[in-house]
Amino acid sequence: MQEQNYYLKIGQIIKELREKQNMTKTQLADGICSISYITRIEKGERCPTSVILRQITNKLGISPEHLFRAIESSTSLHVKELLDQIFLYIERHDFKNIYELIKSKKEELHVTSIHDLQIIKGLECFSYSILNQNYQWGINEVKNILKLTYANKSTPTDMEFALMSMHGVLLLFSNQKKEAYNYLISIKKYIHNINLLHTRFILPRFYVYLISASLDTCNLKDCFEYLDYAINYCKDYNTHYTLRELYFLKSELYYRLKKEKKFKLWYGKALRLHELIKRSDDEYFNTFIQNRLNQLK
Structure with a gap:
């Protein structure tokens, strides 16, 4: 029945x-x-x-x-709508709106799924720690939230992998660059074993930070492989907000290799793509570029 x-x-x-x-x-x-x-x-x-x-x-x-x-239930459908909006903000790196959206909606939704609770709570902590530059607190919170469902050394779900990526990103933001690189490299092995992706931004966003950590620690050997894979993935799945960052990181790699013409070529591609897709409130990409350029001086 x-x-x-x-x-x-x-x-x-x-x-x-x-x-x-x-x-x-x-x-x-x-x-x-x-x-x-x-x-x-x-x-x-x-x-x-x-x-x-x-x-x-x-x-x-x-x-x-x-x-x-x-x-x-209709409640479960509303949670899905909330997650879709959160994922859109993540692709744009808009942590202020992520935090405010979760804060305003989480009480009225009555989320019952442990996996929904996990990702909503994880992104709330991640956004809060970035907005307040309280990275070590964020690292500890994300690790604890991941432990709710993840069994060590098993293949993670896409949301568990997203939480792992947040851990690596917060290490990078807290200037623990070598630790960030080693951690992100250690979880890269899971990428091709994740069967279901709720949103396509997860993998290219992971590569942005892995490549950034590789450049910051002068581990340049595999950067072209990472860049080519991530750029092709973005083109295949239309994740263009992340594509402009990858174009810039490719230009930075050429700069570090002292190939000025190719640096200018890819830097120009990044800026042209940004002009095509930028929004009026989109300051993240300019900040991203400026921070990366400052490290090269």
């Missing part, structure tokens, strides 16, 4: 989303399955396979996670 109710909920939500978009069953089924199969799903008589479910949700403009959260 419980399984039938689950199927019915999936069908009801798919039907509501389809009708809301004025989409016929024929249009939804096209290229995916038969019209009769869609009818049976919407009536709760069939549960779609994972492949068909992903195709249906893609056509409806949502993720499978969105659908499952809608089935779970």
